[in-house]
Amino acid sequence: MGTVAVEGLRKSFGKVQALDGVTLDVPDGSFFVVLGPSGAGKTTTLRAIAGLEKLDAGSVHLDGRDATGDPPAARDLAMVFQSYALYPRLTAYENIASPLRARRSSSSEIAAAVERMSSLLHIERLLQRRPSQMSGGEMQRVALARALVRRPRAFLMDEPLTNLDLKLRVEMRTELTRIHRSLGGTFVYVTNDQVEALSMADQVAVIKEGKVQQVGTPTEVYERPANQWVAGFVGSPPISLLACRAEGDRLIGEGWTLPRPRWTTAEDGRPLMLGLRAEDLSVEQRGDASLPGELYGLEPLGDRTVVDVRVGTEILKVKARPSVTGTPGERLHVTVDLDRAHLFDAGTGLALSEAGR
Numbered sequence: 469m470g471t472v473a474v475e476g477l478r479k480s481f482g483k484v485q486a487l488d489g490v491t492l493d494v495p496d497g498s499f500f501v502v503l504g505p506s507g508a509g510k511t512t513t514l515r516a517i518a519g520l521e522k523l524d525a526g527s528v529h530l531d532g533r534d535a536t537g538d539p540p541a542a543r544d545l546a547m548v549f550q551s552y553a554l555y556p557r558l559t560a561y562e563n564i565a566s567p568l569r570a571r572r573s574s575s576s577e578i579a580a581a582v583e584r585m586s587s588l589l590h591i592e593r594l595l596q597r598r599p600s601q602m603s604g605g606e607m608q609r610v611a612l613a614r615a616l617v618r619r620p621r622a623f624l625m626d627e628p629l630t631n632l633d634l635k636l637r638v639e640m641r642t643e644l645t646r647i648h649r650s651l652g653g654t655f656v657y658v659t660n661d662q663v664e665a666l667s668m669a670d671q672v673a674v675i676k677e678g679k680v681q682q683v684g685t686p687t688e689v690y691e692r693p694a695n696q697w698v699a700g701f702v703g704s705p706p707i708s709l710l711a712c713r714a715e716g717d718r719l720i721g722e723g724w725t726l727p728r729p730r731w732t733t734a735e736d737g738r739p740l741m742l743g744l745r746a747e748d749l750s751v752e753q754r755g756d757a758s759l760p761g762e763l764y765g766l767e768p769l770g771d772r773t774v775v776d777v778r779v780g781t782e783i784l785k786v787k788a789r790p791s792v793t794g795t796p797g798e799r800l801h802v803t804v805d806l807d808r809a810h811l812f813d814a815g816t817g818l819a820l821s822e823a824g825r
């Protein structure tokens with residue numbers, strides 16, 4: 469078993485409220501990602517689970533048992549940090565073996581476990597090297613192997629891929645999901661990188677200023693963001709937001725109108741924000757629902773081009789084929805897939821009811 473449940477975690481550092489009532493339920497065997505910007509309280513949450521932070525309020529349950537007062541060593545959790553923290557004088561083999569030596573495992577058990585981990589992480593050829601003889605990516609793999617060699621109740625990972633270059637980071641994302649599948653343990657993984665979160669997680673908890681904004685699968689968080697902030701934080705290029713209001717069967721903004729989506733329940737006149745993702749907009753096809761604008765700029769990204777279109781005072785980001793061309797200032801229409809649009813209350817930022825969608 470390896471369930472982790474925290475409830476109502478509160479922690480302040482002087483005037484900073486790092487955790488403001490964090491509640492999370494991590495199912496056994498899941499790859500659970502805590503996603504949020506810098507300073508959101510991700511590390512503090514992880515440290516609270518590990519028992520490294522004295523809480524102002526709240527509880528931590530491990531496998532259903534109240535572990536709030538337990539010292540870190542009694543919690544049976546393994547932690548992997550951003551910094552590798554390898555023993556500099558020990559070889560990779562000895563580094564990976566160290567948690568097992570501390571538990572007095574036999575040398576044959578140790579050899580078998582190190583062999584299994586090093587093959588899983590493709591580091592067999594590094595085993596006799598010391599940290600000074602390895603690259604950052606190699607050290608990170610050894611650090612992961614050292615954490616994964618034990619079978620603790622859960623693995624807590626604090627941005628373990630941050631120090632790697634982009635290519636290695638992308639590679640390690642796939643590796644980590646593969647390792648999770650083959651080991652089958654509970655992973656609680658902290659990151660500020662939404663691509664990392666969406667690509668690896670079974671469940672994502674999005675956190676901002678010490679408060680959980682939404683918990684769901686990557687698809688739920690992306691396709692049905694609970695509020696405007698989550699919609700803006702998750703997704704690249706970021707979602708475009710336009711101020712508007714509903715009037716009868718229309719949505720009316722500055723210099724544009726669209727048919728009111730069938731599914732929205734907003735009453736007339738209420739200030740709203742319309743959220744449109746780049747892939748739900750088009751400058752290449754003409755549809756019934758479209759916004760008049762002018763070309764602001766083109767951002768070629770190889771496999772696609774992001775077209776910036778000015779509509780009123782806002783810039784919309786539109787995904788287009790790489791071959792798309794145009795001159796800044798040119799008038800054009802942006803076709804909107806209204807079935808995939810999002811509406812938020814402009815005051816509270818909360819997503820409007822999607823009943824009937």
Ligand SMILES: Nc1ncnc2c1ncn2[C@@H]1O[C@H](COP(=O)(O)OP(=O)(O)OP(=O)(O)O)[C@@H](O)[C@H]1O
Pocket residue numbers: 481484485486504505506507508509510511512513660
């Ligand atoms: N030991 C500390 N003393 C004072 N303030 C702290 C301490 N630890 C964290 N904080 C503050 O608490 C808030 C949350 O910090 P935390 O490290 O949990 O954020 P984070 O989401 O992990 O950020 P990052 O992605 O930058 O690591 C921040 O404002 C931070 O400055």
